[in-house]
Structure formats: structure tokens, C-alpha cells
Amino acid sequence: MPYGYTGKILRIDLNSKKVTIDTNDEVWYRTYWGGAAMAAWYMLKEMEAGIDPLGPDNMLLFMNSPIVGAPLPGLSRMVVCAKSPLTGGFGESQAGGFWAPELKKAGWDGLIITGKADSPMYLMIKDDQIEFKDAGHLWGLETAEAQTKIREENGDDRIRVAQIGPSGEKMVRFSSIVNDLNHVAGRTGLGAVMGSKNLRAIAVRGTQDIQIKDPEVVKEKAKWFAQNFMDNPQGRDLHLIGTSVFVAPQNELGILPTKNFCDGSFEGADSISGETMTETILKKREGCYACPVRCKRVVAIEEGPYKVDPTYGGPEYETLGALGCYLQISDLAAVAKGAEMCNKYGLDTISTGGVLAFAMECYEKGILTKEDTDGIEMTWGNGAALVEMIEKINKREGFGDILAEGSMRAAKKIGKGAEKYAIHVKGQEVPAHEPRGKGMLGITYSVSELGAEHTRVEHDTDFDFTAPEIWLEQAKSLGLLRRLPTETIDEDKVRMYYYLQHHFSMLDVLGCCLFTFAPVRTFTMADLVDMTSAITGWETSLWELMKAGERRWNMARAFNIREGFTKDDDWLPERLFEPLQTGALKGKGIIKSELREAIDLYYQMCNWTEDAVPTKAKLVELDLKWISDKMGEYVINGKKLRESGNIPHL
């Protein structure tokens, strides 16, 4: 197995401070490929059901794929998995940057971290030298300070650091893992898992070459991409404006989630749009390993109430949505400040916006008062409240300690009907994409094993305002030959969702950036297959890779079933069935019966039982017979599946 991957996974046990190496064969790598599929394999095999996500029995896994790290745009993703402290189910989050390729250059396809350190520490991985280092002096530091210290004390500026911030140390349930200060694996609260292990950072330095079977193909593809991505409308937009380019058109189309998902448009949208940001506070563009798109922003504000440090980059679309629109804050400086704080402290911006929006609506409804909120006026549009409350969440101080639990748990604690205003699925706050205007999102938010998440389908291209022709042309090779009306949730939409889910899950497994590979982006499906073959020397196909994507979500589903999730967890918060109060889609709510039918059809399309359990046939088909062999022992509604009588062939 000489090409494209090392074949070595590093196991680090924090209890014993022992390091071991797992080698797996080609069949294993070509079955699981990378990312969450590799992680799920370990989590299903080695993690006990029902463990405390914030206890020492949780595992924290960073998984590459055989193609991560090859010098091509979009092969830079850091994939982190663990049992989620936010949802209690399968946790996964991804970020770009430079850390994952560095890990590959150090010779590792992945890290498996188990146990808990006695005291704060960090890991220093230089090729095959692994050091357990004291992190007492880093504890409580902002992320930039910690990164600087790590680089200084190891005498190497080229060290890449994936770390938590103070929020993660305090196990805020939606804390993130940050690499290079502005590449953030934010979702499902995996920073809290790292914090629970007393692990502040994983510093990596790799000096080895990444083996590539056919470097000429890689060079050609990279060159072609660099020459052509600006001719693709979405490539150009991502470079010029960044992900925030979506603020303005989504507002116009009435699908910009506003005021805790009451509204579909935001009056202040223009003042926090990507265009405005570009014209005012943008200082430069940054990017990821080997990628010319440079969709990351660097913003700075030197004056006024909200000074923003460019060290932490700048806000993405999701951040503008969650910290801006969700809260009706139209002051770009306040939103940018909130974004900076989230990166500095290690918080997921989507869930941060989500819990704050929840708090503001409770405040409006009188469920919370100034006394509950430590004197902070949690009123819509209040930028100062945003900043002050993030500070409190980070410190788990006063009311911030309640919000640090995430909106689902906070609502339970607050009571008085607050749960109505916690807009989450499976405990995870809903991202800034509006399912009432993007039908597929209604399905994906419901059924995703990670709780509400927006990266499981090409959601904005079922509305697709930028490049419909390119989208359709690329989607055809996925078997999607027609565009569909956007808002609908019907049988055709289920089909489209099912196929796109294969595709996006495949990209996640391979550690590919959605912005270079998904439909509408510059690389096509054929490019992905060609480059995967060129890197690995394995002649692969879109069939093989799509099946790897399907395998991943079936494994995550099995994990969740083992943790006690049922089909009842696959459903949306009540808010999304209510009519939108403003915007082009004013009056539109999701129709429950339509969603119910769609989800049931989706289960059947997945070849799952009507209780949303993968059938034995599906698991055998995906070469996951070892899961079906165990599944009979899983308990649903107090009964072992084997005894429930409705699991064919189990």
C-alpha cells in the first residue's frame, strides 16, 4: 500500500500515556475510506453504549482519508468525531485549514484519543515522535495566545495547532475545535469532549512527503482549477465575497432565518451582507492548504465599541446569520466581534447564535427577565448583549452557565414553556438555512444523525440562485436529471435528497471541501474520481465512493440506535411548521403530513424498517454485516431489536 495514505493510525491513551499504532489493510481503507466512516468503525467496535460523552470513556477521533493532504484544492479537511455532548448521539465536525494535511505529512491517517489526562496537557506530534506536554500554562488562554506559546516553546513556527479554547476547557456543550485560529470544527460540541479529557491542543509537525501515485494528474488538476475557478460563478463569489455572499440573495428570497426563525427576511441584512463586509472591514482573504479560492475572510475593526482583532479571521455566512439575523443585530461590528470571540474562545457560532436567539425570544415573551440574565437586556438587535453574553457563556458565569448547556437543556432548566423557543433537532441548534424555503432541508434537519445540520445536501442549490445550469450539468452524473421546485417536500424531493446525501456524505468521508467539489463548484464528480485514482493508485469509481458515503450515514445511524435514538427523534422543532412572519415566503410553514410522508419514504428508500433501523440486507450490502450481527442486541423502546419482531432477517 505505497500510495496516497500511510496505512497507520495513531492511538493515544491519556490515562496511561501509552501510544500504539493501528495498521489496517487496503480492504479496510477501501471500505471505510476516511473521516466519520473510519471513526464510526472504531466507535461502534470499542465504545460502550450509554457512556457519558464528557467522561473518560468517550473517544475523540481525528480521521484523514487516503486523499487528504494531496496538493489539490479542497483536500484539507480535518474531521473530528466523538459521542456528542450536545446530542448524545454520533458527533462529527469538520474544518479546512492546514492541520489535517500536516497530520498526513507526519505519517498519520488518524488519531484515536482515549481516556482522560490527570491534568491539562497538550500533544506534540512531530512525525513519529509523540510527546505528552503539560498545558497548565495554556489553560484559560485565548486560542491565539496558546498557539503562539506552543510554537515558541517547541521552536517551530510551522507547527499546526488544533485546539480548544476556554469554552472547551469549561465543557460548554457547543464548544469547538479550532485549527490555525480561524478554521473551526464547530458542530456537535466536540470541543467539550476534548476539554473533558484535559486536552487543550494537538500540535502537529510533519516533514514527510505524501506519496502520490501519479503526481502529473494531480499537478494538472491543480493547475486547471487555479485557472478556472474564477469562471465559475460560485468560485468567483466565494473568492471575492466569501460564504457571506449568500446573505443578500437569501434575504431577497425570504429564506434568511431571522428572529429565532420567526422571520424569513431581515431588514438589516444589507448592513451585514458580504458585499458590505467586503467594502468596509475586510482586510484580506485567506484560504486553506493548496487552495486558490481563499474563501476565508480577515476583518479588522480598530475603533468604536467593537474592536475586532484580524488574528481570528472573519465571519462566515453561518456566523452572520446566527449572530446577526437570528438576533436581528444589524451592526456589522457587533456581529464581527461576536465571531472573533467565538474563535478566540472556541465556540460554535451557529449554536451560540441559536442559544442567544432562544434567550432573546424567552426574554421578549417574559419567560426570562433581566434578573434571570444577570442584568443583561436580551432584546432583539442588542449587539452589546451578544458580546456580554458570549463572555458569560465562555466563563460559564451566571446565566451564561445555563446557556452553555445548549438551548435544549437550557429550556428544560428554565421551564415555563421555554422549550417552544429552543430551535434545535436532537439538541443541536438549527443552522442559518431555512427549510420552509428549501424543501430538502426539512428532511435533512429531521433525519440527520448529527441533529440539525446543513452540510448533508446541496441545500442552497435546490434554490440555486447562482448557477443553475452548472448545478444541473454536474448533478446529472449523480442521476439527477431535472431541477425541482425548491420549496416542495415530496417524493421527487426525497429521491433528490437521497442521492445528494450519498454525494455529500462521500465528500465528508473523503475529507473533501464542499466548496471545491459539490455540484455548482469547480471540480466535477469525474475530477474527484480521477484524482482519487491518481493519488491512491486504486482505480476507483463514483459507485464505489458513493457507497462509502452511504456506509458512513448507516454507521452513524446504527450508533444512534445503540444510544437509544428512535424515529421520534427525526423531527423538526414546532417553529418550522409555523408560517414565516416576513419576507417573500411570508405565511409559509412546513406541512406536517408532507414531512411525515417524506421521512417515511426516505426510511424505505434507505432500506430501513419503518422504525428507521437499517435492515440486515442494507447492512450486508454495505459490507457491514458485523453491525447487523450486533444490532439485535440494541434496545429500542425498552425492547431488544431482536425481540421486536419487526426487523426483517435480523
Place this chain on the structure above:
Amino acid sequence: MPYGYTGKILRIDLNSKKVTIDTNDEVWYRTYWGGAAMAAWYMLKEMEAGIDPLGPDNMLLFMNSPIVGAPLPGLSRMVVCAKSPLTGGFGESQAGGFWAPELKKAGWDGLIITGKADSPMYLMIKDDQIEFKDAGHLWGLETAEAQTKIREENGDDRIRVAQIGPSGEKMVRFSSIVNDLNHVAGRTGLGAVMGSKNLRAIAVRGTQDIQIKDPEVVKEKAKWFAQNFMDNPQGRDLHLIGTSVFVAPQNELGILPTKNFCDGSFEGADSISGETMTETILKKREGCYACPVRCKRVVAIEEGPYKVDPTYGGPEYETLGALGCYLQISDLAAVAKGAEMCNKYGLDTISTGGVLAFAMECYEKGILTKEDTDGIEMTWGNGAALVEMIEKINKREGFGDILAEGSMRAAKKIGKGAEKYAIHVKGQEVPAHEPRGKGMLGITYSVSELGAEHTRVEHDTDFDFTAPEIWLEQAKSLGLLRRLPTETIDEDKVRMYYYLQHHFSMLDVLGCCLFTFAPVRTFTMADLVDMTSAITGWETSLWELMKAGERRWNMARAFNIREGFTKDDDWLPERLFEPLQTGALKGKGIIKSELREAIDLYYQMCNWTEDAVPTKAKLVELDLKWISDKMGEYVINGKKLRESGNIPHL
């Protein structure tokens, strides 16, 4: 739609002698692609359930694909479909040669023939000129004579003729459609359908260029193939020895069906092996359009009791098996004579061998006597009986008229327990591949919608005696990463079958020859995708194409359900559960419980109900909602499916 296909299908109604043209759009072509999927679309939409396959309401369809006719090895397949007079279900048969590319050059993606001519006629298609021509003078002629006359009377030697022979005229239920005299679409009795329509031949001459988007890629692939196929063990064998190369090793492995499937080896195998044929009666090698493999044989015998005319080519492996081993005839001359007669008269050699073996076993058991068989001694190994009885079948004369109905119907007519010796599935005789030694074949013979057929999986490579490493390397891109023991019928085998079925069905839909494209052959999956994209200008993928393959068999399954087939029809003849009497696998029979479990798991893997009905979800997923919309009206076991209560979501 400028490239790779014409976008035009020709409809010819023999009742009214009217010709019309169907144009379908790109979405239609990219959904159904070609071959049996396109045919099934028409058959499900336009044919009534329950019609007589030999009546005027049957449709006879010849379907190309967007890549058939491009100058590349293996893109020459003529695909014929109709309701089968042998099985009563979906009928399909394929042959190589030159006719299908000629039809493409004439500007046609397919022919749909309906109705019945008042009197014998043939069609002369020259580009867009369609003539209905009298065939009174051709009626009763051997195929070579008829072809010569057609070419002469139309003054063009380059006319390609697909025709039936006298057997088809007489509606022998296993008669074939022959092109160029030795390319035979033999299975499921479609020659009888053509005969029932009084249509002796379809003569085609095309003078147009086939549009190819990227001719350079096509040229390169063709050149590469020509330079490399002889380095592939199977390519070399097919060229040097032909398909008959399989006789010797299959005999050695005990999987050469002998004596009506009683035995697994044949003492006389050496004398009818490919090697012997090559050394003795082979005169030259011939091939198909644009293919350098030239796996077709031309044999001649000028002396002795069995003179063989080289005009009709020479026997394939299946023919040697069916006319030789099935009957224990070790006289190569007799077998070659039988082969020549089948091509001359238009008979399927497999079913011909099958009915004769059935008769011989009945004769041995005393169920038939010399009086029943018009004085012919139907004894094992009797070459003269072979020749005489083919003569009688062709003329439907005496006992030949009974055998002309196929073994299932003949056995019913004969009674006295004869049914036990009729080795067929769904009425079609079993090919010369032994499921007791090739586990996947036990599944495929059972569940295939066409009845017993051997081209739905890479059956000989699950035993794979020639190139196991190449097979595995190519199968990996299908998601098959491990070789499996050959004889087993278990869960892993079902998975392998399911994936290979996608692959082979895809090749069938595209009109690709299995010998250039299937695993172990010279072109890889990646080559197929690349050339399909290059020809059509559509950037396709193995995912899209595998799904087209899956679509085809689900459509054929829907057709059969509509015709009243149930899961009870998916089963093997009793003989195959009996122990093999001779050979390396002596004593081995298929275990019923294993086959039952495998088939049930297969249904579930297909996302079908336990009654083997495609679920709505599967049909929606394959973009076949229009079938699921109608399926509720289909009747199974006297009940409409909609009322049966066990069809989820119907």
C-alpha cells in the same frame, strides 16, 4: 442532443404498414439509456397485460444505446425484446455482429415493431427510407439463402440482415434472431415472435456518420485495446480458442453440465474442447464490428457423415455444452453439425440442447419410446439423433412438434412424470454453467426475470480459473474487495451477486459486449465511463450507469409481476438440488434452505417486499414513479397489490 445518438426511434406497424418516429429528450435517454430499459419503457406503457406472445398484440423491439456503433470493441450489440413465448414474461436477447451499428448509421436508436403482416414480408431500412417488402420467396429458406437473396435483390452487398429462419416462421418457441448468419440472439424465443408477425427479416443499410463528441478519446481507447487485449489472459484465450476455451477447465473443475445436468464432468470433453476444435476443424476467426478480439469461430467439415458449412461460423461454448455435454455426444463433427443447423434454421442452441437432453432422459427412463420419437433412438451420445431431431423441430414434424414447444410445455404434454427431467426456470432451459459449482448462478438462475440465463453475473469468475488477480482489481471499483469461495450461497454471495448484477445489467443496457467490458476483460469500468462520456458528450459516472442497470431489471420485474409471476417462479428445477453424479464436485447439490435464505435476502437487498415486488421507495428512487403508480392495479394471487396490504406505501 448532437452527439452519440440520434434521438430517433422508428415505429413500424405491420398491420397498417405505417411508419412513425418517436423523439425523446436527453432526460429520457439518460434515464433509460438503451437496450432492455428503453424496451421495457415501451412494453410497460403500451403493451396490455396478458396478451398472447405469439399474437399481433406483442411488440418486438430492437434497441440501441447512445454508445452502440461507436468504433470501439464491444459496442456492437443488437438487443431484442418482446414478451417471451417461452416464459410468458419479459423476453430479451442480445447478439454482437454488425447489424446494430448499421442501424445506428441509418440514424436509428431503435425499432418498435407492432402488429402482424398479412403475408410474409421483410423490412428494408436504408437510412430514413423504409420499405415493406414481400418475403414470400424467402419463406422456408435457410438463413444464408435468404440473406443472399435480400442483398442481391436490393443490389447492395453491405446490407446487414437480422432474420429468423424456418424455425422462427414455424414459431418454434426457442427460435432465434440471427444477424450475419452467426450472431445469434437466441434466448427467450424472440424468433418466434418475429415469425408470428410474418416478418422474416429486417435488412438495414446506413450511410450516415455516427456523431462522436470526442473522437480522439475513442481512437485512443480503440488503439490501446488492440495493443493490449492479447496481454489479458481472457482476451488471448477468447481470440485463440474462442468461448469454447471454457470446456476443458470446467470439466476439470466438475462444473461442466453433462447428461441433462446429472453429471458435472464429461468423459468426452476433450474431444469437443476448444483446443481440439482449434486443432482440427477451425478454418478462421471472425469477429464483430470494430473488435480485434475475433472470438467467433469458423469451422468446416468436408467429409464424413456430418458435413459442416463454414458459412454459419462455428460453435460457441454454450453450444458445445448444450449439444455436446448435455447429450453426452463426444463426436465434434455431430456437435458442429448441430450448431450449423441451429444457425441455419434459427434456433437457440442452449434450449435446443436442453429439450433434446430432456427427451434423452425421458427415453432412458422409459417415459418415451421409439414409437413416441418417430423411430429415432434418443439415446445418450447419439449424434445422429441430434441431427435428425433438430430437423424435426425445425419442421415441427412429428415428435419435433412437441419438442418445439420447449421442455416445460413438452413435459406437460408427455406427462408420466416427464416434468422432472425438464431442466428449466420459468420455462427457459438452463445454460451450460453449473450452479452447484458456481454459487451466484443458483441465485441468478432463480431470480432472473428472463428465466434461466447466464449473463447476469460474471459467473465463471466467481470460480475464476483464468485471471483472478485482474478480476479482483477490476471488481474493486464495483465495491467488491474480496474474492469469495465459489460454491457457497450465503450472505456475502448475495451481496456480490447484487453488485455484479448492477454491473452486467448496465452493460446490457448500454449494448456492451461482456467479453470486452466485464471484470477480467480488457476494458475497465473507468474505460467504460470515459468512453461513454467521450461519445455522448455527457459527463457520466459509474454511479449513473450502474443505476441504469438496476432500473432495467426492476422494470423487467414489474413487467413479470403484471403478467402474474410471483416469487414462487423464482426457484430452481429439482435436478439442481440433487447431488452431482460425476466429477470433482461429485455428491454436491444445492441446499434448499441456503438458496431460500439467499433469495429472500436478495429481495430485501433489492428493496422489494418479501413477495418480490419492488417497493414504491425503490421505484421512486429509480425515477420509476410512473410504474409504482400503476403497480397497485397489478394482480398477484388473485388480489390487486393495492389490496394485499403488504406493499409498503403503495
